[in-house]
Amino acid sequence: MAIGDMMMMGSGLMGSVLAQAAPPAAMSDVHLAHYLFVACVMFVIGLIGFLTRRNLIIMFLCTDLMFQAAGVALIAFSRYHLNHTGETFTIVLITVAAAEAAMALALVVLLFRKKESLDAEEWTELKG
């Protein structure tokens, strides 16, 4: 569990930085490393999807997946540290993500209207 170990170390470091050395109380079998592993998997799936797919809507969904991976990691840390900062932040994040989804879909619709295509390769106007 190299990744898990790494995450543990990372959290330990973070804990020392935050000066909050709260030990995990009543830890079940499922602990922080597992949550973080899930978040990592979600992020990597989103990343791979973003890199491999060309459909704008799919690509947008992939970014959202990466976004939510960050949310999962935040919630996990929040639980681990026993404070609500991460959860609060995640609620804000979900709100922003919802607004962003609405806007991004609107943009995708507009782009589709322009070229009758959802292929991301069609759009290279920012070429230097």
Place this chain on the structure above:
Amino acid sequence: MMTLLTNTHGLMHALSGAALAVSDEAGHAAGHASGPVAQTFAAGPMFGLLVVALPLLACILCGLCAMGRVKTKLPAFLTVLCLAGSFLVTLALYLQHHGQPAGTAWIIQGFEWIRLDYRQMVDSVVQSRSFIANFGLYVDSLTCLWMLFVTGLATLIALYASEYMSHDVGQGYNRFFAAFSLFVFSMACLVMADNLVLLYLGWEGVGLCSYLLIGYFYKKPSAVAAAKKAFILNRIGDLGLALGIMLCYVHFGSVEYKVIFEKCAPYMASLAAGQLDQIPLIAQFIPLCLMIGAFGKSAQLPLYVWLPDAMEGPTPVSALIHAATMVTAGVFLIARTYPLFLMSEYALPIVAWVGALTALLAATIGMAQFDIKRIMAYSTVSQLGYMFAGLAVLTSVGGAAHVFTHAFFKAMLFLACGAVMHGFAGQLDLRKLSGVGSMPGWRVVGIAMLVGCLNLAGFPIITAGFWSKDMILGEAFANSQMQAIGWILLLTAGLTAYYTFRVYFRVFVGPKHYEPGDEHHGDDHGHDHGHGHADGHDEGHQTSGKHGFHPHAPGWAINTVLATLAVAAFVIVPLVALNHGGWVKDMVGASSAQFNEKAAYLIAAKGDLHTKFFGFDAHKAMMVVSSIVGLIGIAVAFVLHYQGRTTAATSKADALLPAFGPIAKWAQNKWYVDEFYNAIVRMPLLALAQIFHWFDKLVIDGLVDFFGWTPRGLGGSLRPAQSGEMHTYAVGMAGGLAVMAVVVIVVLM
């Protein structure tokens, strides 16, 4: 040092006292034996400033005319009026100055111009000193002499120009008269300045006006080139003048004539006592620098080449600036600072040789030219050499008298040539004109030309030119150190008489014939005279292929001016002839240019001024010898160019040309002096310019281009990164993320 100064002062007073006593006893002794006239300084009348101010006013008014695009002869009218006013003021100034005791120098303070106060360590003591150059006028008899002919001739020539330049009314007319008046203003500053810095202002001012007026026809490339040549060659001379002025300030602590002459007095006293070692070396260098300026301005070797080219300017300009006034500024400079030249062992001999050799060289070139205006130009160079030689053989009176007489007759010769050029559409080739003087309407021009030629050739007794030239020749042979100069000048006198009458006999007398030049001055002349095509209607009209061309006889302004000058040329004879120099001698003898038997080079060489000419008194012998030489020159010209000549283009002289071999051709090509200068000065400079041009283009420009291209190339290499494709960016981001992850892991592990 102090006691020495007092001693020399005392000595000087004693000497001048003794000399005055002698001259009182002897009354007005003849020749140059009269005692020194003490220079005294006094404040002069303020109205003298008008002499300088009126031409400036004319210049400003002409400038306003140009701004208002005046299309009439108004600027000429204004200029003539102001210059005539200036002449009358000069006359009044002269008459009032004449009433003063001899040797009085008036200083008329205009306004404070330059004043620099500073402190300087002198022998480890701080002294406060000041550099003062006021706009002030120095009026002594030399100033009066010069200003009388400058303003008088300027007025007459402005009147002449009002007609001569009439083709340009509404175009360059305003510009011409503005520059013309500015020239007179500058010349007045030069001559009347009470310090060397104001003289320098006038000196540069006349140079500028000369440049502007030579380049008057600025659309003609040769005129532009001639203007530049004159300006650049004068700059070379002016460097010497500037150095001389600086040296004057360094040595005398002032640039004002009054102070300089006062500080010269002890040196003059030691000179009079024959003690050359009392005169510091630095003071002997001053004239060496000043004379370079004089050689540039007065067109002497090696800087004379600009003056013949300056004939590209309109003829009135050639007459006033390049014959009568500006080119005599160098002679004036030496006359004004004559004490400095007398003090120097080497200055005057150099001046003598430069003057004599220039006189001879220019005369030989003048003999072989065909352009009559150019012949007059070389003659001017030659006569200026005469004037310098006159100053150098220790007759400042003769030098100044020759300036004075030459101003009249040379201006007249130029104006007569100008009338021909004006009337024959720019024709100046003596092979294409003949018998002009006897054509209807050209009588005044012919007579004026004859009078001018007689003067220039030194026709005995009746011409002023004979007397002034004779003074120089006589003094050269009387001077034991200047025998060679005398022979060169005598030879030049003969050549001068020949080439002068070569022009006269070919162009103004003989069979009537002309070919017009190729300048067409608009249609007004054709209409004025009507187009008489009938055969035999016009006697002069023989071979011209251009039917309808008629010589345009001069109008009242040109004729009046020529007639006035012809009369004046005779009126001034007594002014230079009576009593070994007459009026001019009184004028020069009472000024800074007076000569009192003592010159450093004469003392150093133990020479004297009473050398015999083959056992006769040099002055009396020269009157006969120079008359004979002049008459021989005229006679040769008569035989070769008049006797039996039936056409304009050929003469007996042509048959003689092969006898001279290539020499005649060399002289015609001006001894290749221009080509020589081209090879030794211009070509190396051009080659250097080419080297610098390529250095600039390759190295300097290359460096600049390198700095310009570097960011561009760098940007070009990074440009493909901005493909505009979303996936490329995404891969970049992912790659970056991976790198960061690796870094984090490596650092933390």
